[in-house]
Amino acid sequence: MTDTGNPPTDTPLRDTPESWPVVSTDLPFTGKKTGVRTDEVRMPDGSVARRDYQVHPGSVAVLAIDGRDRVAVIRQYRHPVRRRLWEIPAGLLDVPGEPPLPAARRELWEETHLRAEDWRVLVDLYTSPGGTDEAVRIFLARELSSAEGERYEVSEEEADMERAMVPLEDLRRAVLAGELQNTCLVTGVLALLAARGGPGGLDALRPADAPWPARPVGA
Structure with a gap:
């Protein structure tokens, strides 16, 4: 196997902003929360390529874990993939x-x-x-308790939603077995396990109000 070595010293090990010239743009479809944009983008070789992608307001998700190492999960039907998926709580950033x-x-x-x-x-x-500009921030939430007050009235898929507290170890096994496939759940579970084993443990995680360049507040 060829050893490709380390990245060049002038290449930062982080994602960096960059924008290639957009010759033309159109929004042929706008839905309730998202849309589809078509950009004609000039490539480095001078050619122009068409890129179609979903325009998305962004999302947040929450991996909430209690003192018994159980994670709050929900289960609901997702029509595009024709599956009922176990997920962690999540939602759109649809309040301006x-x-x-x-x-x-x-x-x-x-x-x-x-x-x-x-x-x-x-x-x-x-x-x-x-295929989409959707950015998601997954939070870790601890020191859980029951919330007071009436919940909002559920409808559509959420009316059939199931809720459970599942041991983190059970989720880990199911993720690695390919039995759980929701993006935020898989990423959240594995990120939590990685953070626990890293220097400083969970105390080394960023504060809840850390900057988020992908979705800066007020942009």
Whole structure:
């Protein structure tokens, strides 16, 4: 096997902003929350290529774990993949100007009727950067308790939603066995396990209000 070595010293080990020239752009479809954009992009060799992608407001997700090492999960039908998936609480950033942390608190309360006292940024990701600009911030929420007040009235897929507290170890096994495939759940579970084993453990995670260049507040 060929050893490709380390990255060049002038190549940072981080994603960096870059934008190739857009010759023309169109938004042929706009849905309730997202749309489809078509850009004609000039390539480095001078050619022009068409790129179609979903325009998305961004999302937040919450890996909420209790003192018994159980994770709050939900199970609901997802029509595009024709599956009922186990997931962690998540939702769109569809309130203009709302910072991600309040949105995450709201999603945790609405979907599991839980609140958390300790919040950290677990991981940030682009769900499918070749086909959508959706960015997701996954929070770690700890010190859980039952939330007071009435939950919102559920409808559509959420009316059939199941809720459970599942041991983290059971989720780990199911993820690696290919039995759980939701992006945020898989990423959140593996990121939590990696963070626990890293220098400083969970205390080394970023604060809940850490900058998020993919979705800067007020942009």
